[in-house]
Amino acid sequence: MQTTTVSMLPNAEPIDLLNAFLAAHAKTEAMPAMVYVRGEELYHALAGNPPAHPAWGRFLVAMGQLAAERMDDSAAASRYFLQALQGVARHGDHEAAVTAGYNQGVLQEKRRHLAHALAAYRAAASEGFRCGAVTANTLRAATAAVRVRFAEDGEL
8 A cells, every 4th residue: 555645835946935934933823833843844845955045054943943942852953953053065054053053052961961062062163153153152152162161171
């Protein structure tokens, strides 16, 4: 017996779909579970050939945030954040990459995986400083890396 998957996504350009998702994600009255399910569908539709556009990086960060904060799925959140950080050469949104790295560090720190948290914070801060995206999350990541390292070593 063969099963077919019916897509609920409208027939539109990938960037338009990503922007529609980001607009729905930003609405405070949106139902997180429904937004997440639609985001998963959009992710699977585009992941094979993701658009080389900043909206893809912002989408990955938004999905990671939804997974972490609303769906209580830290493994999924971690995968989305890692893709946003590592895929910056494709999507080109350095601020999204820095935010993803910082969020990945926070996730790892909550799990008490300090070595992974430190690596994520350092990657985020390094990316931000390397490309001149000195944003609040770049500075947060750098500060968090120093804090975690200080807690491990007991000295600066």
